[in-house]
Amino acid sequence: MTQDLNLLSNDAFRARWRGWLEQNYPAEWRIPIIRRLAGDEERRWHRMTYEAGWRAPAWPKQYGGLGLSLEKQLILNEEMERHRCARVLDSGGVLLAPVLMKYGTDAQRSRYLPAILRGEDLWCQGYSEPNAGSDLASLRTSAVRDGEAFLVNGQKIWTTLAGCADRIFVLVRTNKEVKKQAGISFLLADMDTPGLTVRPILNLADEDELCEVFFENVRIPAENLVGALDQGWTVAKALLGDERISNGAPTLPRQAFEVLEQLIETRGLAEDAGVTDRAASLFCDVHDLAALHSQVADAAIRGEVDNAVLGMMKVLATEAFQDISEEILNVIDEDAGLQSPTIGAESPLDLRKIYMIARPSTIYAGASEVQRNIVSNALMGKS
Known part of the structure; x- marks a missing residue:
């Protein structure tokens, strides 16, 4: 694909991307919410989009990306949601690559970006520690200079x-003599x-x-070392901002609500006032979230992100x-005790797994309590 997609x-643009998804996206991956591409499946997805000219929509063209406007990037996401695509993390392409473009050396960009682009290298993020999760600046993993390493x-x-x-990008403490936000480096x-x-951790x-x-x-x-020594906190904050934009998208709540609607219909609960009242309240929450996300996206297009x-x-x-995942279990009632309850015999969606995936979402990428403190401090004019 050689045409500048921004000119469409x-x-x-939406029609072209939708058509490509309909023709090329594997049917077995079309399990929203609970399916996440990982390992060989993630590599396959990156190779598919790279070879078709759809890889790295946000990357500047000088690094092999599409250089798409934010407006068109949002269209890509909307169509993937519409097509019921599986989740994909892409820590290398979405999180690390912008950091390397801004803070990395020419040698680092030349070495790592092409392999990310082609789907050859998968990256993970080494941030949280047993006693430094939401309070990330308290991290203790140490890095001591020893010759050329x-x-x-x-x-x-x-x-x-x-x-x-x-590969892994990791925050380490390189200086213990300064305040905790300083003395951190990015390796x-x-x-x-x-x-x-x-060591894997088995979850619920x-x-x-x-x-x-x-x-x-x-x-x-x-x-x-990416960026200056002891200045990794600056790098980390930039990366976390990108992460929280994606974690604030309405995709998962909206998809979960669609499941709830199907359940209410298939179980004959559309006339149950209690069920429909709770569903209406949840619908309003999803609608408000989508409206806020749209406003934030518009602000981001103008370069104004708070x-x-x-x-x-x-x-x-x-x-x-x-909240929606909890209501799904309320609606299926005693069936919530089954090993893998579904909407119907032909549905691949494990309803209990939706609940299990939702549980930790208020913790990762900044716990809700920490986020509320950030909002409160901003409203009160505190730094």
Whole structure:
């Protein structure tokens, strides 16, 4: 694909992307909410979009991306939701790549970006620690300069898809003599580096997407430092902002509400005033979230994004997702005790798994309590 897609009208662009999805997206992946592409499936998706000219819509063209306007990027997401596509994390393409473009060296960009683009390298994010999750600045994983390398020791936790990642970007403490937000650096490491081990964590949904990552005298080349020494907090904040935009999207609440609507219909509860009253309230929550997301997107198109609003949007999205998942279990009543309850015999959606996926959403990428503090401080004019 050589045409500048930004030159297409939004309608023409939407039609082209929709047509490609309908012709090429694997049918077995069309299980929204509970299906997430990982490992070989994620590599396959990145290769498919790369070869078809759809990979990296937000990347500037100079790095091999499409350089799409934010408006057209939102259309891509809307059509993937409409097509009931599986979730895909893409930590390398969505989170790390913008950081390398802004803070990385030419050598780092040349080495890592092409492999991300082609789907050859999958990345994971090494941020949270056992005693430094929402209070990320309290991290203790240390990196001590040893010749032409950093010697890293410590532990990361809740590292998503570390078990199938090729590389990790990790925050480490390189200076203990300054305030906690300072003295943090941003490093890149190969997952097969000696001394680096991964231990999966089995979650409520019987999945092991989350992992612990241990560093025991792991030698990371000094050339893998991104940005200035002791200035990794600045890099991390930029990355977290991008993450919270996606985590505040209405996609999962909206898809979960569609499931709730189907359940109410198939179980003959459309005349039950209690059920429909709760459903109406949840519908209003989803509608309000979608309106807020649209406003934030419009502001982002103008280059006006407020971190406090991002925090509020993340709270609303994840709590709405939880509320709807709880109501799904209320509606299926005693069937919630089954191992894998579904809407019907032919449905692939495990309703209990929706609930299990929703439960931790108010914790990751900044717990709701922390986000509320950020919003409150912004309203009161505190930094």
